[in-house]
Amino acid sequence: MNSPGHIQVDEEVLAKYLSGEASPEEAMAVDNWVKADDDNRRLFEQAMKVWEGTNTGSYWQLPDPQITLTALRTQALAKSSGRIKAIRWSIAAAVLLLLGATGLYVGWQKKNALQPPLALITRTAQDITLQDTLPDHSLATIQPGSTIAYTPGFSGAAREIQLSGNATFDVTSNPVKPFRVRVGDIQVQVLGTVFRVWEDSQHIRVQVNAGAVKMYRNEDGIVLKSGQAGSYEKAHHRFITDSIPAVGTRLPSFTFTNASLKDIATQLEKAYGIHVVFKNKKLEACTMSSSFDNKTKEFIFDVISITLNVQCRIEKDTVYISGMGCNE
Amino acid sequence: MHLPLEMKQGHDKLVSLVEHYFHTYYESLHRYAFTILKDNDQAKDAVQAVFLKLWEKRSTIDEEQSVKSYLYTAVYNYCLNVKRHDKVKDRYAAESNITGDDSNQLVSKEISQRIMSQVAALPPQCRLIFTKSRFEGKKYATIAAEMNLSVKTVEAQMGKALKILREKLLDLIISLVIFFLWYS
Numbered sequence: 001m002n003s004p005g006h007i008q009v010d011e012e013v014l015a016k017y018l019s020g021e022a023s024p025e026e027a028m029a030v031d032n033w034v035k036a037d038d039d040n041r042r043l044f045e046q047a048m049k050v051w052e053g054t055n056t057g058s059y060w061q062l063p064d065p066q067i068t069l070t071a072l073r074t075q076a077l078a079k080s081s082g083r084i085k086a087i088r089w090s091i092a093a094a095v096l097l098l099l100g101a102t103g104l105y106v107g108w109q110k111k112n113a114l115q116p117p118l119a120l121i122t123r124t125a126q127d128i129t130l131q132d133t134l135p136d137h138s139l140a141t142i143q144p145g146s147t148i149a150y151t152p153g154f155s156g157a158a159r160e161i162q163l164s165g166n167a168t169f170d171v172t173s174n175p176v177k178p179f180r181v182r183v184g185d186i187q188v189q190v191l192g193t194v195f196r197v198w199e200d201s202q203h204i205r206v207q208v209n210a211g212a213v214k215m216y217r218n219e220d221g222i223v224l225k226s227g228q229a230g231s232y233e234k235a236h237h238r239f240i241t242d243s244i245p246a247v248g249t250r251l252p253s254f255t256f257t258n259a260s261l262k263d264i265a266t267q268l269e270k271a272y273g274i275h276v277v278f279k280n281k282k283l284e285a286c287t288m289s290s291s292f293d294n295k296t297k298e299f300i301f302d303v304i305s306i307t308l309n310v311q312c313r314i315e316k317d318t319v320y321i322s323g324m325g326c327n328e
Numbered sequence: 329m330h331l332p333l334e335m336k337q338g339h340d341k342l343v344s345l346v347e348h349y350f351h352t353y354y355e356s357l358h359r360y361a362f363t364i365l366k367d368n369d370q371a372k373d374a375v376q377a378v379f380l381k382l383w384e385k386r387s388t389i390d391e392e393q394s395v396k397s398y399l400y401t402a403v404y405n406y407c408l409n410v411k412r413h414d415k416v417k418d419r420y421a422a423e424s425n426i427t428g429d430d431s432n433q434l435v436s437k438e439i440s441q442r443i444m445s446q447v448a449a450l451p452p453q454c455r456l457i458f459t460k461s462r463f464e465g466k467k468y469a470t471i472a473a474e475m476n477l478s479v480k481t482v483e484a485q486m487g488k489a490l491k492i493l494r495e496k497l498l499d500l501i502i503s504l505v506i507f508f509l510w511y512s
Contacts (some may be wrong), residue, residue, distance in 0.1 A: 015487045023362065047490055072383065128343070
């Protein structure tokens with residue numbers, strides 16, 4: 001890969017880049033160089049560590065791209081239509097759902113025996129991205145040419161969405177009323193947080209970055225947890241869990257500023273698909289400040305244990321927090 | 329009668345093209361903005377503002393290489409503008425006083441302490457330039473003027489400092505990360 005203007009990337013250019021002195025051309029050269037080779041990337045990460053180790057302020061942390069993109073779409077929409085919708089965000093429970101082709105929706109309508117209720121609400125994005133607040137305050141961002149449909153007030157035992165096309169769902173948590181997206185002849189049920197769905201002519205694939213989802217058809221299906229990917233073979237109606245966990249999966253980022261342990265636990269529950277149990281309710285009020293980027297839940301609970309002088313015991317998907325009190 | 333449909337499809341294509349660029353360059357552009365602004369939120373705002381502009385003028389975007397150059401240059405100019413208004417410095421200072429040092433405290437204090445001792449062991453001129461840049465937050469041009477050196481020399485000395493520190497600290501960083509993962 002050629003660098004723009006044939007800039008030779010060495011430690012001098014890297015130092016310049018990290019010092020905020022790089023021109024756009026040098027920044028491009030650095031990024032090309034980092035992407036070109038794993039050794040380059042490792043060298044770059046070490047240089048970043050040196051810079052972080054000698055810093056006196058904040059660290060570089062990438063804000064969630066999906067949140068930024070959603071904000072961007074909202075801004076673009078507000079600019080083009082001249083109105084701004086008030087939207088409630090539930091950031092931690094952001095569920096990313098991207099679906100590829102639209103052809104299967106038609107197929108689903110023909111095959112599925114379920115009768116749509118009489119008063120079905122349908123939202124179709126025409127020329128621009130459409131934001132729609134669902135009855136449970138979840139947020140749907142519908143891409144142009146795509147349609148979602150659901151019952152008013154989400155009547156029924158589950159929150160069911162029919163989707164054709166591309167949409168991003170920012171889902172509020174409600175364990176007793178599952179959130180399901182129907183696509184093709186299968187359903188995707190939200191059990192946790194961040195996951196991605198896409199389809200090609202032969203498969204529907206789901207990759208889970210955080211939390212858990214269940215993909216199923218009738219009685220048949222699989223549960224995918226954080227770091228796992230699964231696929232559905234359309235021809236054979238077969239579900240397969242990929243044996244090797246997806247590589248390069250980023251764990252979520254958090255920044256807690258004087259946050260209560262209760263709030264922190266709520267966010268971690270959503271992000272990692274776990275359940276946090278306080279054995280001593282007083283501990284919920286303990287506060288701490290910290291940020292975590294791409295860390296395992298074990299790491300985060302270790303840091304919490306040390307910072308607040310509490311015990312965190314992880315058993316499968318449940319974390320028990322106990323102790324007398326916290327360091328003030 | 330075919331025109332409206334074609335226009336609609338053209339429009340859809342452009343929207344998805346903007347989003348394609350967003351996913352491709354978001355991380356790189358944010359990191360670049362951060363190196364200049366030293367502030368994650370400000371860097372996010374910069375990238376968001378630049379993409380909003382691209383979104384508005386999406387009918388003129390076509391060729392990937394020119395869009396890439398446009399994005400990097402626009403982020404660069406935006407960041408310099410922010411710095412010029414000196415908003416960042418004030419905000420940065422205010423934040424450092426309140427919460428700045430809390431982030432990742434466990435790892436950063438330990439590593440920082442050890443890196444500081446390595447910085448002290450750098451060759452004298454190299455150490456002085458590195459100190460002015462990293463700890464006093466001075467620009468290369470300012471350092472060059474203060475020390476009566478060329479900017480090119482400052483660049484070379486900063487590169488040298490990075491090379492030495494990275495090599496010395498590589499083992500340390502790895503051992504510390506493992507230490508905190510296993511023993512904390």
